[in-house]
Amino acid sequence: MQPRYPQKTPADRRNGRNVKANDVPPQGVYLPNNNILAPHMKSPEYVQLSTAAAITLGIMSGRMHGCECTRCLNLLLTYPEGCRANCAYCGLARHREADRDYADRNFIRVDWPAVPMNEIIDIVARDPGSSPFHRMCISMITHPRSEEDTFAVLSQWTNRIDPDAIPVSILSNPTTMTREDVRKTRDLGADIFTVALDAATPDVFDRTRGKGVQSPHKWSKYWEILQDAKDIFGPQKFGAHIIVGMGETEYEVLNLVQELVDLGGHSHLFCFFPEQGSLMDHLPATPRDQWRRVQLARYLIDYRAVRVDQMTFDDLGRVKSYGIPDSELSTIIDEGIAFRTSGCPGKFQDDISACDRPYGDSPPSDIASYPFQPGKKDLRKIRKQLDIPVRVE
Numbered sequence: 001m002q003p004r005y006p007q008k009t010p011a012d013r014r015n016g017r018n019v020k021a022n023d024v025p026p027q028g029v030y031l032p033n034n035n036i037l038a039p040h041m042k043s044p045e046y047v048q049l050s051t052a053a054a055i056t057l058g059i060m061s062g063r064m065h066g067c068e069c070t071r072c073l074n075l076l077l078t079y080p081e082g083c084r085a086n087c088a089y090c091g092l093a094r095h096r097e098a099d100r101d102y103a104d105r106n107f108i109r110v111d112w113p114a115v116p117m118n119e120i121i122d123i124v125a126r127d128p129g130s131s132p133f134h135r136m137c138i139s140m141i142t143h144p145r146s147e148e149d150t151f152a153v154l155s156q157w158t159n160r161i162d163p164d165a166i167p168v169s170i171l172s173n174p175t176t177m178t179r180e181d182v183r184k185t186r187d188l189g190a191d192i193f194t195v196a197l198d199a200a201t202p203d204v205f206d207r208t209r210g211k212g213v214q215s216p217h218k219w220s221k222y223w224e225i226l227q228d229a230k231d232i233f234g235p236q237k238f239g240a241h242i243i244v245g246m247g248e249t250e251y252e253v254l255n256l257v258q259e260l261v262d263l264g265g266h267s268h269l270f271c272f273f274p275e276q277g278s279l280m281d282h283l284p285a286t287p288r289d290q291w292r293r294v295q296l297a298r299y300l301i302d303y304r305a306v307r308v309d310q311m312t313f314d315d316l317g318r319v320k321s322y323g324i325p326d327s328e329l330s331t332i333i334d335e336g337i338a339f340r341t342s343g344c345p346g347k348f349q350d351d352i353s354a355c356d357r358p359y360g361d362s363p364p365s366d367i368a369s370y371p372f373q374p375g376k377k378d379l380r381k382i383r384k385q386l387d388i389p390v391r392v393e
């Protein structure tokens with residue numbers, strides 16, 4: 001799983017220079033690929049939001065396979081010069097400035113329209129109690145203004161929307177953060193703090209988002225901020241994102257899941273998907289059998305108190321047994337929750353994520369993370385992928 005090496009960006013496109021060379025004032029909602037070069041369309045006045053959130057909010061029309069809406073309002077800070085990091089699997093990475101303006105880049109397989117923050121708040125504030133959103137999340141990117149603008153977006157929200165009605169998560173960018181910044185997000189009303197570790201081992205981290213691709217991130221700094229989040233937010237209120245299938249073994253990723261649980265936190269899994277335009281778009285998506293085993297084992301560790309050392313692994317680090325009786329395992333498989341998208345909880349129950357990210361890690365024709373409750377047909381497919389036959393009662 002070796003990323004391509006980033007090419008040099010032509011000088012006239014570096015740092016959003018071609019966008020900044022224009023002075024078109026932004027007007028309301030910007031739909032990606034409209035090619036309006038609006039250098040002032042930036043946070044904190046503007047944020048980008050996922051296509052699913054834009055459809056749920058009524059800003060965009062469209063339908064999502066199997067889902068009426070998303071339960072998480074995912075926001076992304078936005079700037080004409082974009083994210084200054086260069087993570088190999090990411091559609092927002094810096095190297096893309098060579099051929100795509102920031103506001104037009106795909107990220108976790110979908111477009112992210114840019115919308116004035118006050119328009120979003122106006123819509124949600126009409127009736128937060130009956131909003132379809134169970135949670136709001138601010139995703140920071142690597143940018144010198146990232147912290148200040150996260151505070152501004154967060155306080156704009158909590159000034160008008162009670163965080164008890166719609167809790168807020170922060171998806172942080174540790175590289176530019178301090179412990180005080182973490183504390184400030186909590187003081188301004190954030191409920192959960194997550195760190196996008198993404199890579200499961202230091203080697204994979206360096207190769208995909210560190211010096212291997214001219215990106216500024218360091219494994220040690222990510223862990224420092226994760227520890228700060230643990231101290232400041234407390235048990236069950238912090239966690240880490242992990243992408244499965246970037247070259248780590250199943251044992252390695254599940255060992256990390258266990259480490260996070262032992263610290264009092266949670267893991268949120270993503271199945272590797274070759275994002276178009278990224279430095280890993282030539283590589284295969286995670287095989288479904290590998291993904292399902294990790295999904296199931298992670299669910300057992302995170303929510304069923306099974307430990308990684310109760311499980312067994314083969315010579316290649318693949319899960320051989322899950323450490324609980326077959327009948328119990330069968331019941332958990334049939335409940336289907338283990339195969340839903342993992343993330344911060346919503347209002348249904350602790351192990352059902354508000355952040356359902358419809359089709360963020362797979363196409364609807366071959367679902368990796370289910371953004372809805374898997375039905376009988378889905379479970380038959382999942383069991384086939386797991387190579388665990390359908391239970392005969």
Ligand code: SF4
Pocket residue numbers: 083084085086087090091092093094140141142173209
């Ligand atoms: S820091 Fe985040 S947004 Fe920026 S390139 Fe890396 S993964 Fe993408």
